[in-house]
Amino acid sequence: MLHVQDLHAYYGESHILHGLSLKVEEGKVAAILGRNGMGKTTTIHSIMGMVARREGVVEVNGHNLISEQSYNISKLGVGLVPQGRRIFPNLTVKENLLTTQTNIKNGWTLEKVFDLFPRIKERQHSMGGNLSGGEQQMLAIGRAILTNPSLLLLDEPSEGLSPLMVGEVSDIIKRLKDEGITMLLVEQNLAMAKKIADHVYILNKGRVVFEGAADTFDEEVQQKHLALSS
Numbered sequence: 001m002l003h004v005q006d007l008h009a010y011y012g013e014s015h016i017l018h019g020l021s022l023k024v025e026e027g028k029v030a031a032i033l034g035r036n037g038m039g040k041t042t043t044i045h046s047i048m049g050m051v052a053r054r055e056g057v058v059e060v061n062g063h064n065l066i067s068e069q070s071y072n073i074s075k076l077g078v079g080l081v082p083q084g085r086r087i088f089p090n091l092t093v094k095e096n097l098l099t100t101q102t103n104i105k106n107g108w109t110l111e112k113v114f115d116l117f118p119r120i121k122e123r124q125h126s127m128g129g130n131l132s133g134g135e136q137q138m139l140a141i142g143r144a145i146l147t148n149p150s151l152l153l154l155d156e157p158s159e160g161l162s163p164l165m166v167g168e169v170s171d172i173i174k175r176l177k178d179e180g181i182t183m184l185l186v187e188q189n190l191a192m193a194k195k196i197a198d199h200v201y202i203l204n205k206g207r208v209v210f211e212g213a214a215d216t217f218d219e220e221v222q223q224k225h226l227a228l229s230s
């Protein structure tokens with residue numbers, strides 16, 4: 001479904017991703033883990049066409065998107081829940097959602113998003129900026145799924161949330177999986193990633209240094225690749 005092969009990405013002269021390869025099977029969830037600054041967000045942004053200089057293969061549903069603009073990538077079925085949510089603070093919740101709603105037959109609708117997030121329905125007339133962090137995360141996810149993605153990229157959805165809200169967001173991601181949405185998730189919350197993901201990738205300085213089924217991601221792997229001193 002998603003097939004990334006030998007991906008390189010650059011910011012100006014800085015070479016950030018060094019031949020990264022990963023894949024996510026249809027209907028599965030893969031997680032990208034790694035310490036700060038290792039290239040997780042750059043990977044997501046490269047898939048989404050948001051990094052100006054990128055090389056390699058980014059194939060989604062058989063289309064190579066490496067040279068596509070991000071609005072086309074979105075049209076081809078890739079949705080993004082960005083780091084920091086990026087809610088419009090001065091639009092209402094409903095207006096935030098309407099910025100991305102598309103009219104696809106049998107696709108996601110406002111009503112369906114409200115069914116998934118009753119809390120967002122209750123707050124539909126509130127300003128986006130007045131929502132709690134957890135509500136903003138739900139809104140960001142709702143806004144992304146209204147583009148009817150077959151692949152959803154989520155960049156640290158648990159960031160800054162209480163343990164209770166992390167649990168709620170995890171449940172939502174599981175429900176989206178049940179709806180058949182394939183997902184690539186960047187996470188710092190290892191417990192959450194392990195619970196949700198089928199497959200795990202660990203990045204170090206723009207390279208994949210570990211990949212395996214989520215149940216092979218154990219204490220030893222964690223110590224080896226994610227401990228601060230490594």
Ligand SMILES: Nc1ncnc2c1ncn2[C@@H]1O[C@H](COP(=O)(O)OP(=O)(O)OP(=O)(O)O)[C@@H](O)[C@H]1O
Nearest residue numbers: 011012014016034035036037038039040041042043
């Ligand atoms: N717009 C940019 N211009 C120049 N360098 C950048 C830019 N964005 C990120 N970088 C650099 O690229 C490297 C990878 O950053 P990236 O944000 O992809 O890491 P990350 O693993 O997502 O980190 P974090 O967990 O802190 O979000 C870092 O060295 C960072 O400083």
